[in-house]
Amino acid sequence: ESGLISKYTFDNFIKGEGNQLARAAAYAIGDNPGQTSFNPLFIYGGVGLGKTHLIHAIGNKILEKFPEKRVIYISSDAFTVEFVEAIQSNTVNDFSNFYKSMDALIIDDIQFLVGKEKTQDLFFHIFNALHQNGKQIVLSSDRSPKELKGLSDRLVSRFLWGLQTDIQPPDLETRIAILKNKSETYGINLSREILEYIAHNITSNIRELEGCLVKLLANASLTNREIDFDLVKRTVKEVSTTKQVNISIELITKVVCEYFDIEENKLREKNRRKEIVLARQIAMYLSKQLTKSSLKTIGLHFGGRDHSTVIHAQTSIEEMILSDLKLKEIINTIKNKIEMTAA
Numbered sequence: 001e002s003g004l005i006s007k008y009t010f011d012n013f014i015k016g017e018g019n020q021l022a023r024a025a026a027y028a029i030g031d032n033p034g035q036t037s038f039n040p041l042f043i044y045g046g047v048g049l050g051k052t053h054l055i056h057a058i059g060n061k062i063l064e065k066f067p068e069k070r071v072i073y074i075s076s077d078a079f080t081v082e083f084v085e086a087i088q089s090n091t092v093n094d095f096s097n098f099y100k101s102m103d104a105l106i107i108d109d110i111q112f113l114v115g116k117e118k119t120q121d122l123f124f125h126i127f128n129a130l131h132q133n134g135k136q137i138v139l140s141s142d143r144s145p146k147e148l149k150g151l152s153d154r155l156v157s158r159f160l161w162g163l164q165t166d167i168q169p170p171d172l173e174t175r176i177a178i179l180k181n182k183s184e185t186y187g188i189n190l191s192r193e194i195l196e197y198i199a200h201n202i203t204s205n206i207r208e209l210e211g212c213l214v215k216l217l218a219n220a221s222l223t224n225r226e227i228d229f230d231l232v233k234r235t236v237k238e239v240s241t242t243k244q245v246n247i248s249i250e251l252i253t254k255v256v257c258e259y260f261d262i263e264e265n266k267l268r269e270k271n272r273r274k275e276i277v278l279a280r281q282i283a284m285y286l287s288k289q290l291t292k293s294s295l296k297t298i299g300l301h302f303g304g305r306d307h308s309t310v311i312h313a314q315t316s317i318e319e320m321i322l323s324d325l326k327l328k329e330i331i332n333t334i335k336n337k338i339e340m341t342a343a
């Protein structure tokens with residue numbers, strides 16, 4: 001049992017700017033496991049951006065090309081559970097030898113090994129054995145190796161041996177392409193206008209785009225209606241309100257401050273330092289975007305500032321991200337983290 005899900009392939013993985021490098025490296029590995037310099041391949045990025053899909057695609061491609069090879073996919077969570085069971089049944093050696101016998105070991109969501117020292121130790125030995133023998137290792141994580149605090153240094157240093165590449169949130173064109181592709185696999189043909197509307201309004205990740213599509217189909221069949229623009233609007237609204245309930249200004253403040261490594265108090269004080277002002281403006285902007293709070297409420301949360309300050313923050317950020325792609329990426333990353341924490 002490889003643990004691979006056969007529907008996750010390269011064929012149905014849409015290329016976009018945000019996943020270009022990760023996809024190219026993954027594809028090369030599928031052709032030549034263990035033989036490229038991408039060993040290990042470490043793919044990281046926010047939730048719902050295609051990491052799991054891509055690493056399954058690697059495994060499926062290896063098996064398609066080399067049916068005799070041994071490939072295994074497992075999440076680091078499941079790996080930990082299996083390890084604990086092996087300890088209890090006195091079969092740690094078998095457990096370890098099983099993984100050492102693979103031609104390709106694919107571990108998803110490696111961040112769940114944080115704080116689990118015994119599992120990390122065992123994985124370290126498995127990693128070394130595989131790597132020495134030219135076997136392929138593929139890892140995914142919600143953050144970069146260097147951000148994996150609580151993972152042993154020796155493990156992190158090995159993650160840096162190969163290629164680390166991130167997946168960024170999809171841009172508008174990629175979102176439209178994904179929606180088009182998915183809706184066609186569901187056997188429906190959505191107009192360009194509808195595709196654009198959904199892609200414009202659901203921007204955070206691909207899982208949510210899919211969720212919206214599924215909801216749209218459900219709504220259409222429940223009401224026995226054609227998928228028209230009205231139904232689309234209603235569905236998008238529905239999907240985005242359920243998402244917003246869990247997100248609070250407190251959470252936004254916390255994530256923004258963690259990202260910039262500043263104290264939350266600083267956002268409430270009258271501090272005019274450049275990076276504090278930017279963090280504060282981003283937090284206000286996201287509060288307006290991700291919660292239903294009024295301008296007044298948002299102002300109050302940031303040290304009793306006036307609603308016009310919030311409007312100013314909003315327009316400043318909107319203007320800045322038009323020309324500053326780096327900032328746009330930063331805000332997307334923060335948004336992903338917020339949504340991930342709230343989910």
Ligand code: ADP
Pocket residue numbers: 012013014015019045046047048049050051052053054178206207210
């Ligand atoms: P992650 O592991 O990063 O949280 P997943 O791989 O589970 O994300 O992706 C979420 C959903 O989005 C899956 O159903 C996946 O098939 C789909 N998906 C992600 N990226 C793409 C892509 N580039 N093309 C097509 N579908 C994608």
Ligand code: MG
Pocket residue numbers: 051052053108109
């Ligand atoms: Mg995943």
